[in-house]
Amino acid sequence: MTTRGSKLAAVLVVTLSAGCATSSYQRAGSSEDVAAALARTGAVGVADRPANAAGRPLAFLVLGGARGPRLAAYDLAESRVLWIQPAELKARVEVGADVVVYGVGDAVVARDIASGAERWRHAIAKDERLLGYTIDGKTAYLVVQTGGAHLHGGKASVRALDASTGGARWRHELPSGNAGAPAARGGLVAVPLQSQYVTLLDAQNGDQLAQVLSSEEAATFVRALPEGLFFGSSGVFRLSPATAAGSRRSAGYARATLPEFVRPVYWFDLYRPEQGDYSALDRNRILWRMMASGTSAGEARFRDDLAFVHNYRFFFGFDARNGTLKWAYNHPGTEAVASADVGDALAFVTADGELGALDARTGARTFKAKLPGEVVRGATFDAEGWAPRAGGAAGASAGLSETLSSIVWDPDRRFWDVKIFAIEELARQPGREVTGQLLKITEQEGLPPAVYQKAGEALVARKDASAADLLAGVLRAHADYADGKAAPAVEILARAAGAMKATTAAPALVAHLRRPETPPAALTQIARALAAIGATDALPALRDFITMYRADPIYDGDPTPLVAASEAMLALGGPAERQLLLYLAEEPHTVEPLRVHLRHALAQTASAEARAAAAAGE
Amino acid sequence: MKKAAPAEAKKAAPVLPAEKLAKVRELLLGDDDTASVEAAKALGQSGASNALEPLVDLLSVGAAPARAEAAVEALGALGDPRAIDVLELYAGHQMPEVRRRAVRALASIKDERVVPALLGALGDAAPDVRATAADALAARKETKAGPRLLALVKRNDAGAAPALGLLASPELVPQLAELQGTVDDNVVASALGEYIKRDDVSDSLRVDVVRTIGRLSGAAATTALVEYLGSVPAKDDRPSKKEAQKLVDDKGTPK
Numbered sequence: 001m002t003t004r005g006s007k008l009a010a011v012l013v014v015t016l017s018a019g020c021a022t023s024s025y026q027r028a029g030s031s032e033d034v035a036a037a038l039a040r041t042g043a044v045g046v047a048d049r050p051a052n053a054a055g056r057p058l059a060f061l062v063l064g065g066a067r068g069p070r071l072a073a074y075d076l077a078e079s080r081v082l083w084i085q086p087a088e089l090k091a092r093v094e095v096g097a098d099v100v101v102y103g104v105g106d107a108v109v110a111r112d113i114a115s116g117a118e119r120w121r122h123a124i125a126k127d128e129r130l131l132g133y134t135i136d137g138k139t140a141y142l143v144v145q146t147g148g149a150h151l152h153g154g155k156a157s158v159r160a161l162d163a164s165t166g167g168a169r170w171r172h173e174l175p176s177g178n179a180g181a182p183a184a185r186g187g188l189v190a191v192p193l194q195s196q197y198v199t200l201l202d203a204q205n206g207d208q209l210a211q212v213l214s215s216e217e218a219a220t221f222v223r224a225l226p227e228g229l230f231f232g233s234s235g236v237f238r239l240s241p242a243t244a245a246g247s248r249r250s251a252g253y254a255r256a257t258l259p260e261f262v263r264p265v266y267w268f269d270l271y272r273p274e275q276g277d278y279s280a281l282d283r284n285r286i287l288w289r290m291m292a293s294g295t296s297a298g299e300a301r302f303r304d305d306l307a308f309v310h311n312y313r314f315f316f317g318f319d320a321r322n323g324t325l326k327w328a329y330n331h332p333g334t335e336a337v338a339s340a341d342v343g344d345a346l347a348f349v350t351a352d353g354e355l356g357a358l359d360a361r362t363g364a365r366t367f368k369a370k371l372p373g374e375v376v377r378g379a380t381f382d383a384e385g386w387a388p389r390a391g392g393a394a395g396a397s398a399g400l401s402e403t404l405s406s407i408v409w410d411p412d413r414r415f416w417d418v419k420i421f422a423i424e425e426l427a428r429q430p431g432r433e434v435t436g437q438l439l440k441i442t443e444q445e446g447l448p449p450a451v452y453q454k455a456g457e458a459l460v461a462r463k464d465a466s467a468a469d470l471l472a473g474v475l476r477a478h479a480d481y482a483d484g485k486a487a488p489a490v491e492i493l494a495r496a497a498g499a500m501k502a503t504t505a506a507p508a509l510v511a512h513l514r515r516p517e518t519p520p521a522a523l524t525q526i527a528r529a530l531a532a533i534g535a536t537d538a539l540p541a542l543r544d545f546i547t548m549y550r551a552d553p554i555y556d557g558d559p560t561p562l563v564a565a566s567e568a569m570l571a572l573g574g575p576a577e578r579q580l581l582l583y584l585a586e587e588p589h590t591v592e593p594l595r596v597h598l599r600h601a602l603a604q605t606a607s608a609e610a611r612a613a614a615a616a617g618e
Numbered sequence: 619m620k621k622a623a624p625a626e627a628k629k630a631a632p633v634l635p636a637e638k639l640a641k642v643r644e645l646l647l648g649d650d651d652t653a654s655v656e657a658a659k660a661l662g663q664s665g666a667s668n669a670l671e672p673l674v675d676l677l678s679v680g681a682a683p684a685r686a687e688a689a690v691e692a693l694g695a696l697g698d699p700r701a702i703d704v705l706e707l708y709a710g711h712q713m714p715e716v717r718r719r720a721v722r723a724l725a726s727i728k729d730e731r732v733v734p735a736l737l738g739a740l741g742d743a744a745p746d747v748r749a750t751a752a753d754a755l756a757a758r759k760e761t762k763a764g765p766r767l768l769a770l771v772k773r774n775d776a777g778a779a780p781a782l783g784l785l786a787s788p789e790l791v792p793q794l795a796e797l798q799g800t801v802d803d804n805v806v807a808s809a810l811g812e813y814i815k816r817d818d819v820s821d822s823l824r825v826d827v828v829r830t831i832g833r834l835s836g837a838a839a840t841t842a843l844v845e846y847l848g849s850v851p852a853k854d855d856r857p858s859k860k861e862a863q864k865l866v867d868d869k870g871t872p873k
Contacts, residue, residue: 480741481748482769514710516717517743544707547680554712588649589682 024175028197029213031241037188037200037209038240048226048343048385051137052113053097057342057383058082060093060100061349062278065375071102072371073116074355076347076383079369083116091276095382096135096163103276108133108142110166120166131156132181132270134189136224138163139203141182141189148177151271158182158191160206172206174199180270185224190231190239192219192270198231198239212239214246221267226384227292230300236266238290240298254300256286256307256320259424261417263311278338278378283312287341288320304361308346310339311418314407315346317363325425327363328403330410331356338379344387349379357388363403401429405437420454427458435459435467439474442489456492460499468502475508479517487515491522498529506535513541520561527564531571542569543580551589559593566598570605578602631667643672646689647679654681655688662692670698677704683713690716694723702727706735714744721747725754733760740766740778749777756781764790771809772801779805783812788823795830804838807831811842814858815849824858832865840869 027033049055057076063069063084071087074080091103099110099119108130110119122142124130129145140161148154154177160169180192188209189201198212198219212219212231220233229239235255237243243252258264265285268275275281287308291301307320313336315329331350339348345366346358353374357367367388398406407415407422423441426434441447441455459471471493479487490512497505509526512518518526523545530538546565549555555562566584569577584590585598634642645657658676661669673689673696681689690708693701701723708720721739724732739751740763748770755763764785770778771794786794791813797806810831814824828846831839843862850859 479743481743481773481775482741482766484769484773485741514707516710516712516714547678548686548707548711550680551682551685552712553682583679587679589680 025197025211025213028211029215029245030210031244033210034200034212034239034244035241037202040187040202040209050382050384050386051095051097051135052382054113057386058095058113058381059347059349059355059383060095060380061353061371061374061376062087062089062093062378063371063374064377065373071100071111071116072374073100073113074369074371076355076357076367076369076386076388079355081371082114085111085116085118087111089277089378091130091133091273092278092378093380094133094135094140095380096140097137099135099140099163100380101133101135101140101163103130103133108140110140110163119164122161122166129154131179131273132276134182134184134224135163136184136186136189136203139169139184140166141184141203143174143179143182143191145177145179150273151178153177158189158201158206160189160203170206172201172208178271180220180222181276183222183224183229185226185229188224188229190222190224190229192222192231195220195271198222200239210244212237212244212246216246216248219246220269220271222270223267225289227290227303228298230267230290232266233269234264234266236288236290236300238298238300242298243300250298252298252300254290254302254320256288256302256318257323258286258307258309258318258320259323259421261311261421262286262309282338282378283310283335285310287339287346289341289343303343306360308341308360310336310346310348312336312415313410313412314415314418315339315348315358315363317360325400325428326361328400328407328422328425329358329363329365330403330406337376338381340381340383342381342383342387343385345383347381347383347386349376351376357386359387401426401431401434401437404429408437408441416448416451420450423451423454423458427455427462432464432467432470435462435464436470438462439467439470439493442493443474443477445486452489452492456489456496459492459496463499465500465502468497468500468504471497471500471502472505472508475505475512478511478515487512487517490518491525494522494525494529498525498532501533503533503535506530506533506538509535510538510541513538513545520558523561524564527561527568531568534572536572539569539573539577542572543577546584547580550584550587550591550594553591556591556593559591559597562591562594563597566594566601570601578605631665633668634664634666639666639668639672643675646672646676651682651684654685658685658688658692662695665696667698670696670700674701674704677708683716686711686716687719690719690723694719694726697726697728699727699729699731702729702731702735706732709735709739714742714747717742717744718747718750721750721754725750725757733758733762736760737763737766740770745775745777748775752778752781756784759785761785761787768793771805772797774802774805776802776805776808779808780812783809784816786813788819791823791827795827798830798834802836803834804836807834807836807838807842810834811838811845814842814846814862821856821858824856825861828858828861828865832861832869840866843869 050057059074061072063072069088070084072084073082075082089102090105093100093102101108101110106124108122112119131143131145133142140163142159145154145156156174156177156179158172176194178194182189182191187203189203191199193199195218196214200210202209218233219231223230230236238252240252242250263284289303291303302320305320307318309316313331317326334350334352336348337351344360349355353371353376355369359366404422404426408419438455438459474488475493477488513526542565546562581598585595642657645653661673673692676689705720705724709717711717724735736751736755740748742748767778767782771782810827814827831842843866846862
C-alpha cells in the first residue's frame with residue numbers, strides 16, 4: 001500500500017471509530033445524491049471547444065530567461081503571440097471565458113485573455129493558505145485554508161469570485177482544513193477532502209449537493225473535462241452514481257495498462273502545493289481523455305482506447321487495454337515542458353520555445369511553431385478540439401521502428417528506462433534492419449548492462465535467420481589493445497547465433513573460443529551455439545579447447561565451459577571424439593568435476609547408441 | 619667464395635636415442651609435476667630433432683599450466699617450425715604467463731609464418747605479452763610492426779617504446795615527437811632514445827631527435843641521452859653527440 005493508501009486507511013479507521021451520526025460525511029458515498037447532483041447541473045456533454053469566449057485554441061506560456069518572468073498568450077491557430085506580460089507565477093494558469101487566473105504567492109491574479117491586462121487581484125491574508133483554484137466560465141473558485149498547518153487543522157472554505165471583477169459571489173465552509181485544489185465544470189464544483197472524499201457543490205450558490213467516498217483508492221485529484229468530472233489517484237473514476245462510493249470494480253473506473261517505465265501519474269496531486277506549479281511532473285506523466293459516457297452506468301473508457309505517455313522528450317501512444325505500443329515520438333534536442341491531450345491532438349511546448357502537436361491516433365507531428373530566444377518554464381493549453389493537419393512545417397513522420405531506434409541511439413544519457421523500453425518494443429518489430437539495430441546496440445560501448453542484456457535477449461528471442469550474416473559480421477570483431485577495441489558481447493551473440501542457427505557465424509565463434517579474453521560464460525555459450533548450429537567444422541577447435549584446459553585448476557571449481565565443449569563434441573563428433581573424451585575421463589590430471597561429467601555423459605550416450613543400434617538391428 | 623648450402627651451413631641437429639626419448643616422454647607425461655617440468659627442460663636443452671614430438675604431444679592432450687609453460691619454453695629452445703601451430707594455439711591461452719612464453723617461443727623460430735601471431739600479440743591485454751611480442755618484432759627488424767607499436771606508445775605502453783625506437787621509419791619520428799604532452803615523457807624518451815642509437819639514422823635527423831629528447835621531462839630523457847653518449851665511440855665527434863653532451867650538461871647527470 002502506498003503512503004497515500006496508508007493515510008487513507010488511517011483516515012477510514014478514524015472516521016468509522018468516531019461514528020457517522022454526527023459526521024459531516026454522513027451521506028458520503030450516496031449514489032442517489034451524486035445522481036441528483038449530476039442531473040441538476042448537467043455536467044456531462046459540454047461543447048467540444050476551448051474555454052475562452054473567443055473559442056480560439058490558445059497556449060499560455062510561462063516564460064523565464066534573461067528577460068525575466070513573463071506570461072505569454074499564444075494563438076495556436078494563427079501561430080502568433082497575442083500578448084506578453086511581466087508576471088511572476090507561483091502556480092498554474094487556469095483559463096476561463098474572459099480571464100486567466102494564476103497564483104503569485106500572496107494573491108490570485110486575473111488577466112484579460114484578449115489583452116493580458118490585469119483585471120483583478122484577490123489577496124490571500126497572512127493567516128490564510130491558498131490550497132488551489134480553478135475557473136469555469138465566468139466564475140473563479142478558490143480553496144483557502146485559514147489557520148492550522150498545511151493539510152492539518154484550521155478551516156478551509158471554497159470562495160466563488162466573479163471572474164470579471166474578482167467580486168465575491170459565495171463562500172462555502174468545508175468540514176476540514178485538509179482540502180485540495182478544486183475542479184469545476186457545467187455548474188458543479190468538486191473539491192477533494194481528506195484524500196478520501198470529493199465534495200460536490202452547486203456552482204450557483206455553493207450549496208453542497210453530494211459527497212463521493214473514495215473507499216478503495218485515495219482521491220488526490222479531481223479533474224473537469226468536457227466528457228465529465230473525474231477523480232482518483234492511481235486510476236481514474238468517472239463521477240457517476242456508480243462511483244459514488246469509489247468502487248474500482250464499477251465500470252466507472254479505468255486504469256491503463258502501461259509498461260514499467262511509466263510513472264503512473266494520471267493528474268497532479270492537488271493536495272501538494274508544489275504540484276500546483278509547473279514542475280518536472282508536467283514532463284513525465286500520463287495524458288488521457290475518456291469516451292463521452294451516455295450510459296447511466298457511467299462507464300470510464302479511455303478515448304479510442306488510447307492512453308499517452310509524455311516522458312520529457314518522448315511521447316508514446318498505447319492501447320490502454322493491453323499496453324500495446326501504437327506509436328512513438330522522439331522530440332530532438334530539448335524537453336517538452338508541458339503537454340495536454342486536447343482531444344484529437346497532443347499539444348506540447350519545449351523548454352526552448354518550440355510549440356508542437358501530435359496526431360493522437362498516429363503520433364504524427366502535425367504542428368510546429370517557435371518563439372525564438374525564449375525559455376519556457378511551463379504552459380497551460382486551452383485548445384480543446386484543436387486538431388491541426390500535418391503540413392510542410394511539421395515534417396514527415398517517422399515509422400515506429402525508426403523512431404524507436406532514434407530513442408535507443410539518442411545521445412541523452414538520462415533516459416535509460418525509456419531506452420530499455422524502446423529496445424523491447426523495437427524487438428517486437430519485424431525485419432532484418434531491426435535485428436541490425438539490436439546488433440548495433442551490442443556493439444556500443446559504455447551502455448548500462450541492462451541495455452546490453454535487453455538487446456541481447458531480444459536478439460535471441462527473435463531468431464532472425466535472415467540477419468545471420470549481420471551477426472557473423474559483428475562476431476568477427478575481437479579485442480585488440482593496440483587498436484583500443486573491446487571484444488563484442490560474445491556471450492549473448494553466441495546465444496543468438498545458436499537460436500537463429502547462424503552457420504555463417506560458426507568461424508567467428510570458433511575464433512572467440514580460441515581467444516584468451518573470452519570469458520567463461522561466453523565460452524559456454526559458444527560451445528552450445530556450435531552444437532545447435534551443427535558446426536562440425538568446429539570440432540578441432542572444441543578438441544583444442546577441452547584439452548588445453550581440462551587439467552587447468554581454474555576449471556576445478558566451475559567446469560561449465562568444458563562440460564559444454566564436451567557436450568558439443570558428443571553432439572557433433574563421432575568415434576574419434578568419444579575416444580578423446582574417454583581418455584580425458586580416465587586421465588588423472590583432468591579436473592575431477594569434468595571427469596565425473598564425462599563418465600556420466602559417455603555412459604548415457606553409449607546406452608542411447610546401443611539402443612539405436614539394437615533398434616536398427618530389429 | 620661459394621655460398622654454403624643450408625645443410626652445410628647449419629649444424630645438423632642431434633637425435634635422442636629411442637630409449638632415452640621414451641624415458642623422458644614417460645616423465646613428461648607422468649604423474650610427477652616436477653619431473654615433468656624437468657623433462658620438458660631437458661628436451662628443450664637437447665636441441666634434438668626428435669625432442670619436439672613429446673612436447674607437442676603433451677600440449678596436444680593438455681596439461682596443468684606449469685607443465686604447459688615448461689613445454690612451451692622447451693619448444694622455444696628448440697626453435698623448430700613444426701611447433702608453430704601448437705605455439706600459436708597456446709599464444710591464445712587464458713593465462714598471460716603461458717601466452718608470454720608461447721609468444722617468446724614463436725619469436726625464437728626463424729620462420730616468417732610466426733610474424734602474424736607476433737603482430738597479433740601486440741594487441742594482447744597483458745602488458746608483458748605485448749612487450750615480449752614487441753621485442754621479438756624489433757629483434758626481427760619487422761618494420762610492419764611500426765604502426766601498431768606507435769598505437770601502443772600512444773596508449774602509454776612503455777613496453778612498446780624501445781621496439782618502436784628500433785623499428786621506426788624516419789616518417790614515423792615526427793609523429794612520435796608530437797606525442798610529447800599527450801603521452802608520458804618517459805615513454806617517448808624511451809622510444810626516441812633507442813632511435814638515436816641506430817646506425818641507419820642520419821646525424822642531422824639524430825640532432826633533431828636529441829633536441830626533442832632534451833625538451834622532455836623525467837629521468838628517462840636524461841638516461842636516453844647518457845646511453846646515447848655511451849654508445850658513440852670516443853673518437854667519433856658527430857654533431858648529435860655534441861648536442862647530447864650539451865643537453866646532459868644542462869640537465870645535470872642523473873643521480
